[in-house]
Amino acid sequence: QQQVKQSPQSLIVQKGGISIINCAYENTAFDYFPWYQQFPGKGPALLIAIRPDVSEKKEGRFTISFNKSAKQFSLHIMDSQPGDSATYFCAASQNSGGYQKVTFGIGTKLQVIP
């Protein structure tokens, strides 16, 4: 059972456009929602994260929108660039025995074309 549902699985966006990736969750015990960016041959790198008491967080061209009542959150990449081409994972974590246990979405492969 997929605890964090992510869509789309692949996305092609023109340079300068907006990339939007959506995620949904069921477990209300999740209390932290990070996004990771992974380039081929590399490990995932933390991109941006949000807590459920905030509806939006922006860092540069990257924005997370969070809807607690709908249990949905999304990543918006403004002015998308070819260098943003990577796989993006949404995630949700909860405290489990003294550490944050992270559950990942299936990933979205983003391609930004010039």
Place this chain on the structure above:
Amino acid sequence: SAVISQKPSRDICQRGTSLTIQCQVDSQVTMMFWYRQQPGQSLTLIATANQGSEATYESGFVIDKFPISRPNLTFSTLTVSNMSPEDSSIYLCSVSRSGEQYFGPGTRLTVT
């Protein structure tokens, strides 16, 4: 943040053999995590390794197949035992620091 290195970065192994993957962190951490990422798939937690205690395995993963060592607060190993082609994956070491999770570069394993 955390600086994490893994060895080897990649390997091609024969069916039935074992491979030990090493993970080194730049400073002490309590918890270390091992993940598997199958081709084109998401990350699946294999086990959590706490220094001085037995690793805790997730459902579907067993110690006989994936033995883990955690001899100190900056180092861990994961062994993939009696490998089959289905074990071909990227294996990632991860640590938690200040509530964030950081990943190593991964070990790309191909089993023939």
